Amino acid sequence: xxxxxTSEFALDLSRGMRRIRSVEEHIAxxxxxxxxxxxxxxxxxxxxxxxxxxxxxxxTDLAVSGHRAHAHYLAKGGDLNAMIAEIYGxxxxxxxxxxxSMHLIDEKAGFMGSTAIVGGTVPVGVGLAYSLxxxxxDDITCVFLGDxxxxxxxxxxxxxxxxxxxxxxxxxxxxxxxxxxxxxSVRQSAVKKIHEKVAGFGVYTDEGDGNDVVSVHQKMxxxxxxxxxxxxxxxxxxxxxxxxxxxxxxxDDDLGYRPDQFIEEWNGRDPIANFEQQAxxxxxxxxxxxxxxxxxxxxxxxxxFEFARASDFPSLEEASMHVFATAxxxxxxxx
Amino acid sequence: MRNFASExxxxxxxxxxxxxxVLVFGLGVPDPKxxxxxxxxxxxxxxxxxxxxxxxxxxxxxxxxxxxxLGGFKPVLTHQRLxxxxxxxxxxxxxxxxxxxxxxxQRNVPITVxxxxxxxxxxxxxxxxxxxxxxxxxxxxxxxxxxxxxxAKGLLLSSIFDPNPVIFLEHRWLHNAQTDEPETGKLxxxxxxxxxxxxxxxxxxxxxxxTIEALxxxxxxQDQGISCDLIDLRTVSxxxxxxxxxxxxxxxxxxxxxxxxxxxxxAGEVVARITERCxxxxxxxxxxxxxxxxxxxxxxxxxxxxxxxxxxxxERVGSMLGKDISVEPILKLRGPHDVPGNWFxxxx
Numbered sequence: 001x002x003x004x005x006t007s008e009f010a011l012d013l014s015r016g017m018r019r020i021r022s023v024e025e026h027i028a029x030x031x032x033x034x035x036x037x038x039x040x041x042x043x044x045x046x047x048x049x050x051x052x053x054x055x056x057x058x059x060t061d062l063a064v065s066g067h068r069a070h071a072h073y074l075a076k077g078g079d080l081n082a083m084i085a086e087i088y089g090x091x092x093x094x095x096x097x098x099x100x101s102m103h104l105i106d107e108k109a110g111f112m113g114s115t116a117i118v119g120g121t122v123p124v125g126v127g128l129a130y131s132l133x134x135x136x137x138d139d140i141t142c143v144f145l146g147d148x149x150x151x152x153x154x155x156x157x158x159x160x161x162x163x164x165x166x167x168x169x170x171x172x173x174x175x176x177x178x179x180x181x182x183x184x185s186v187r188q189s190a191v192k193k194i195h196e197k198v199a200g201f202g203v204y205t206d207e208g209d210g211n212d213v214v215s216v217h218q219k220m221x222x223x224x225x226x227x228x229x230x231x232x233x234x235x236x237x238x239x240x241x242x243x244x245x246x247x248x249x250x251x252d253d254d255l256g257y258r259p260d261q262f263i264e265e266w267n268g269r270d271p272i273a274n275f276e277q278q279a280x281x282x283x284x285x286x287x288x289x290x291x292x293x294x295x296x297x298x299x300x301x302x303x304x305f306e307f308a309r310a311s312d313f314p315s316l317e318e319a320s321m322h323v324f325a326t327a328x329x330x331x332x333x334x335x
Numbered sequence: 336m337r338n339f340a341s342e343x344x345x346x347x348x349x350x351x352x353x354x355x356x357v358l359v360f361g362l363g364v365p366d367p368k369x370x371x372x373x374x375x376x377x378x379x380x381x382x383x384x385x386x387x388x389x390x391x392x393x394x395x396x397x398x399x400x401x402x403x404x405l406g407g408f409k410p411v412l413t414h415q416r417l418x419x420x421x422x423x424x425x426x427x428x429x430x431x432x433x434x435x436x437x438x439x440x441q442r443n444v445p446i447t448v449x450x451x452x453x454x455x456x457x458x459x460x461x462x463x464x465x466x467x468x469x470x471x472x473x474x475x476x477x478x479x480x481x482x483x484x485x486x487a488k489g490l491l492l493s494s495i496f497d498p499n500p501v502i503f504l505e506h507r508w509l510h511n512a513q514t515d516e517p518e519t520g521k522l523x524x525x526x527x528x529x530x531x532x533x534x535x536x537x538x539x540x541x542x543x544x545x546t547i548e549a550l551x552x553x554x555x556x557q558d559q560g561i562s563c564d565l566i567d568l569r570t571v572s573x574x575x576x577x578x579x580x581x582x583x584x585x586x587x588x589x590x591x592x593x594x595x596x597x598x599x600x601x602a603g604e605v606v607a608r609i610t611e612r613c614x615x616x617x618x619x620x621x622x623x624x625x626x627x628x629x630x631x632x633x634x635x636x637x638x639x640x641x642x643x644x645x646x647x648x649x650e651r652v653g654s655m656l657g658k659d660i661s662v663e664p665i666l667k668l669r670g671p672h673d674v675p676g677n678w679f680x681x682x683x
Contacts, residue, residue, distance in 0.1 A: 064402075096439030105438045112405060113438060117429045123395040124430060127402020134384060134408070141402075154425070157395030164390065322436045323474045325443030325498040 002282050003214055009055070010284040013213050015293045016051030017272045020071045022297045023080065026305065027070075027087065031249035035309065036087045038100035043071035045243035048213035048271035049174050050075035055217065056224050057142060062110045062128050064121035065144040067102045068242075069114035072144045077109035084304040090311035097314045098322070118179075119145070119152035122171075126158045129169035129233075140168040140227045148179035150194050151187055159235070163201045166232040170223055171198075173237045174210060180246045181257040195237035203233045210238030211271040241266035337518070339484040340510040343373040343449075346491035347411065349520075351381045357495060358403060359386045360396070361413030361449070370413055371451070371510050393419055397426035400446045401434065401500075409445050409495055417450035417504065418461045424469075431500035432475030443498040447491075452506045452543065452594065454642065455673035456681050459633035465595040465626065467542070468604075470502045471572040477501045477525055478571040482546035484514035489523035490569060497525060506544040506594065508675040528575035530582075534562025537652050538582040538589050540605060542568045544675075545592040551645035555664050556652055563652060571601055576608065583609055587618035588655055592643065597625040619655050624648060635673045642672070 003010065024042040031040065043050070054075030057063065065072040073083055079094060086093030087101045094105050102116040112128060115121050125143035132139050149155050150173065162169050173194060177184050188194070195205040204226050206219045216238055223234035245252035253263055279285055337345075350357045359377060361370065365388050369375035378386040389396050393414065400410035414420040420427075427448070435443045453463040471478045477499055481490045487505075494501040531546070532553045541549045546567045553565045564582040568574065583589050589609055591602035606621040624643045631641055646662040646669075653660035670677045 062406075093439075095437060095441070098439045099437045103437045105441065107441065113434070115430065115433075115437070117425060120398070120425065120429055123398025123426065124402040124405065126395070127399035127404070128406045129402070130399060131403045131406020131408055134403075135406075154394045154398065157390065157392030158398065160390055160392065161395060161399060322440035324477070325435050325440070327498060 003278065003284060005214065005284070007284045010279045011289060011293065012055055013051055013217070014272070014276055014279065014285070014290060015297070016054050016075060017047040017213065017275070018294055019297050020047040020050060020074055021272060022294075022301050023074065024070060026301050028244065028249035030305065037089060038087060038102070039247050040087060040101040040249070041068035041247050042244050042249070043068055043242065045270070046174055046176060046210060046240040047071060048216050048275075049172060049210050049238050049240060052213050052217040053142060053172060053220055056220055057110070058139065059110055060137075060139045061142060062112050062125070062132070062139065063142040063144065064112050064125040064128070065104075065114035066118060066121060066146060066149065067114070067116045068146065069104050069144070070101070073104045073106065073111050073114065076106070076111040078104065078106040078111050079109070080300065080304045081307045082106065085308040085311050088308040088311070089313060090308055091314040091318070092307070092311040096318065098318070119149045119154045122149060122155050123158040126162045126167060126169055129162065129167040130165065132168055133165065138168070138228050140170055140224065142170045142172060145171060145173050146179070147173060147175040147177065147184060147194060148187065149173070150197070159198065159201050159203070159233070162233040163203050166230070168227050169233045170227055171233065171235040173235065175237055175239050176242045177239070178246070178258065181255070183257070193237065195235060198235045203235055204231065205235045205237070207237040210240030211269045211274070213271055213275050241269070336513050336515070337484065338510070338514065339487050339505075339512045340372045342484055342487040342514070343491055343505065344375060344377070346488040346495075347374060347377060348380070350411070350492060350495045351377065351385065354409065356408045357385070358408050358410045359413070360389050360410065362389055362391060363415060364388055364413055370415060371507070374413065393422035394426050397423035397448065398430060400448075401426060401430050401444050404444045404446050405442060411447045411449065411495055413449040415451055416462050417452055417466060418464050420448065420450045427470070427476065427500070428473050432473045435499070436475060444500050445496070445498050447494045447501045447503055449503045449505060452504055454506070454508055454544065454594070454631070455638065455675075456679065456683070457633045457635070457673075458631060460630040463631040465593075467502075467504055467571050468595055468599065468601040471601050475500065476572065478504065479525060479569065480504045480543040480571055481569060482509065482541070482543050482567050484509070484512045485516035486523055486529070486569060489519070489521055490525070493522040493525050496522070501525070504543065508544045509547070511675070511678070512547070523569070525570045526573040526575055528569055528578045529567045530564065530578065531567050532557075532563060532565040534564055535586055536561045536563050536588070537655055538564045538566065538579065538586045539592065539648070539652070540566045540568060540579055540589065541592040542571060543594050545594055545643065548643065548645045549592055549648055551665055552648035552652070555645070555649055555662070556660060558664070559660050561652065561656065561658065561660065574605065579605065579609060580613055583613045584616045587616055589617070589621040590648070590652065590655065591621065591623045592648065593623070593625040595626060596628050597623060598628050600625060622651060622655060624651060635671070638673055644669075644672070
């Protein structure tokens with residue numbers, strides 16, 4: 001396969017995926033030190049979706065996500081130092097240490113928050129899209145979700161409203177086939193695939209191989225153009241595979257909940273290795289280019305962990321702070 | 336004549352007019368009845384982007400209100416009964432109440448959720464629940480329960496312009512309550528109780544419709560030489576502890592009235608807190624008069640003794656004081672037990 005993309009863009013995609021992988025694998029390596037004392041849900045193996053959308057969304061576009069949000073946060077332009085500090089429970093964290101890995105936020109980058117209840121931010125994203133519609137902007141809201149979210153009532157309630165009001169919202173579903181250890185087959189009827197069920201609402205839908213970053217990018221670009229041109233919401237389903245356990249730094253394939261053949265097949269579909277091999281064959285970049293990118297990332301990631309570990313913990317008084325806001329705070333969008 | 340419902344409507348109107356970021360939506364908001372008259376004609380006036388009906392999707396619509404609030408708007412979400420809003424507990428508790436806290440105080444969620452409380456006229460087990468204690472138990476939610484028509488607008492405007500999520504509970508039996516108090520247009524601060532009657536015999540603390548029954552009781556007691564402090568709490572979270580404590584230090588006796596169930600309810604919280612703080616001042620055990628710990632039935636035959644009424648309050652004050660009192664003046668005025676007055680003929 002020969003990619004019809006520029007060298008510069010190819011390197012961007014590679015950089016985006018490698019950065020996420022490096023952060024996640026670094027967390028996995030250091031997790032046993034017992035300094036990151038919160039549940040973490042890593043995205044290793046499913047970097048392509050985030051890296052692709054990261055090259056499309058503007059800073060003024062908005063995004064929300066769920067418990068597995070590191071990749072989304074980083075792709076949307078979130079502050080790496082603040083994210084790692086948050087996981088370390090430090091006051092320099094993006095939520096002052098009050099949220100941890102599952103509650104990331106960086107409004108400067110338009111990342112409006114991720115929360116830990118499955119489907120919980122879906123209506124929040126749709127409400128943000130409603131606010132964008134009222135303001136008449138052509139910015140969009142991206143709602144990241146996993147396959148289990150489409151089993152919740154709140155997802156369909158939100159989708160229904162988004163379709164009713166023709167809202168500028170992109171639902172990006174990463175289907176990695178498992179909700180903790182429960183396979184899709186015990187959770188959803190196999191009569192139709194996820195995007196087919198959603199299509200019944202009359203919204204734009206598409207699907208694809210979530211580990212093929214170039215194809216993901218093409219499908220996303222089409223969907224985002226559809227939304228920006230005022231044609232209403234879109235839903236994209238990308239099949240992908242998480243390498244590590246649902247929650248935590250380890251591999252858990254010894255538990256036998258995923259069939260061996262399935263694991264083998266997906267392990268052969270590493271989105272980074274496959275893309276880079278093709279890109280090098282297509283002469284878009286060289287091994288040396290990749291090494292240089294990786295070296296920059298290694299420096300940045302090491303610095304982020306240094307920053308986090310050197311940061312202070314919040315003072316004890318903070319435990320009871322922020323229950324109520326005392327005065328209306330200026331939203332970043334208020335005129 | 337202005338009444339509780341027209342005051343709510345006027346508050347919404349004023350908020351929508353003064354602040355373009357205010358949105359009003361909920362099931363039935365623009366329908367011909369306009370949520371008991373509280374939202375009539377607002378859509379015509381402000382357009383369907385700011386005032387709209389909604390899908391029967393209480394949970395998502397609460398989350399959408401939160402998202403719109405984070406996008407710079409001030410949504411007011413309306414439910415025709417509190418019972419329907421139970422479908423939105425996830426968004427209320429896990430998102431609305433937590434957002435400011437879990438993101439380290441960066442943002443706040445200025446939403447107001449109106450819920451209407453039912454009672455009597457066959458409202459039954461799923462149209463009559465007064466679950467203010469649930470909401471008041473959650474750090475981050477404010478809970479407002481107006482009693483007087485003259486307070487409805489000032490409390491609603493404070494709720495809409497409060498930077499936090501506010502649960503605004505309107506008792507259905509109050510919607511027709513009238514007021515001839517002059518219109519002040521002033522906001523009533525949340526967390527500030529109102530001393531409606533002053534006396535030294537017993538401190539009676541009340542909320543919402545119970546305050547109306549308490550007013551009847553206190554006035555009849557006054558005629559028999561017993562004067563009570565009657566404190567209308569107005570907000571269940573936060574609670575105006577100072578006003579209650581000052582009164583109990585004067586009277587030595589506390590009676591708590593609540594429209595909700597007794598066990599684990601907020602009446603118990605007030606009694607506990609005052610007992611902790613004013614133990615030495617108390618001259619009699621505190622008393623709670625609330626709904627019993629079972630659901631309201633539909634048949635009027637089964638609700639005869641379900642609700643606390645003015646005669647129960649007056650009798651109990653008498654027994655706290657060891658005095659015989661007559662409740663005849665109350666009973667003489669009393670119509671059927673399951674309506675707020677003979678003018679109320681249903682259907683809902």
